Amino acid sequence: MELPFRHILSLSGGKDSAALAIYMRDRVPEMEYVFHDTGKELPETYEYLGRLEALLGKPIHKSTVENGDFIGFDQLLKIYGGMLPSNHRRWCTRMMKLKPFERFIGKDNCYNYVGLRADEKREGYISHKPNIKPLYPFIEDGLVKADIERILEESGLGMPPYTNWGRTRSGCFFCFYQQKIEWVRLKEAHPDLFEEAKAYEKPGKNATTVFYWCGDEPLEELEKPERMAQIVRDHAAAQERARNKATNRSLLHILGGVDDYEERNGCLICQL
Structure with a gap:
């Protein structure tokens, strides 16, 4: 006998998954909501999810617990010998996002609702388990960035x-996919979290190499006033170049409100 399908929507703390939860709330009453908590999210993320939970009228399940124990970033970092994750070694996504997600579903059949928009050009399947079937309501219904922002504003949740202080994505406050301007903004908005991120940049217990969040640039160098000023100037110049190219935007960009310079790299399960 085939098992019935569960309906599960993963929340990252970002705008797209939040808007999708609101969009699907009355369409799929049996929807389950899950958030993969690393223990290193921004305080604004936790606050945002709390407000969303009240709006949905259902609890958001926190998945990063195994056998009663919280398995977050600090616990896993010890297992990996102090080796920080990077785009070449994304153990954080695999161990704190994907595996808890698949453990939450188990062997059940599942429709997994993914918040990819119709104006994005990237693949969105998060898991390759045969019992997990991805669905993309925004793509199916042709919804673009402007629609997502409208859904959030009309619901009262907002962005x-x-x-408000320049972070473009959800995920850990020290995510290695951050732009350098976001590191500058983090230091301005949350100097305590910047210091915590900086403290991770040290050799692992079996390592002779120091791992940095920003490639080969230590945060100790990035936070120097002259370097931060340069990053701010470089970012402003990049934005200006993007705006100057706006005359060649497609109709989709014009109608959909897509930011040409909005980076969409990163892990889908962390940042949608």
Whole structure:
């Protein structure tokens, strides 16, 4: 006998998954909501998810618990010998996002609702388990960035509050996919979290190499006033170049409100 399908929507703390939860709330009453908590999210993320939970009228399951124990970043970092994750060694995504997600589903059949928009050009399947079937309501219904922002505003939830100080994505406050301007903004908005991120940049217990969040640039160098000023100037210049190219934007960009310079790299399960 085939098992019935569960309906599960993963939340990252970002705008797209939050908007999708609101969009699907009355369409799929049996929807389950899950958040993969690393223990290193921004305080604004936790606050945003709390407000979303109240709006949905259902609890958001926290998945990063195994046998009653919280398995977050600090616990896993010890297992990996102090080796920080990077785009070449993304153990954080695999161990704190994907595996808890698959453990939450188990062997059940599942429709997994993914918040990819119709104006994005990237693949969105998060898990390759045969019992997990991805669905993309925004793509199917032709919804673009402007629609997502409208859904959030009309619901009263609004955009994630970390966007007010220049953060463009959800995920750990030390995510290696951050732009350098976001590191500057983090230091300005949350100097304590910047210091915590900086403290991780040290050799692992069996390592002779120091791992840095920003490639080969230590945060100790990035936070120097002259370097931060240069990053701010470089970012402003990049934005200006993007705006100057706006005359060649497609109709989709014009109608959909897509930011040409918005980076969409990163892990889908962390940042949608």
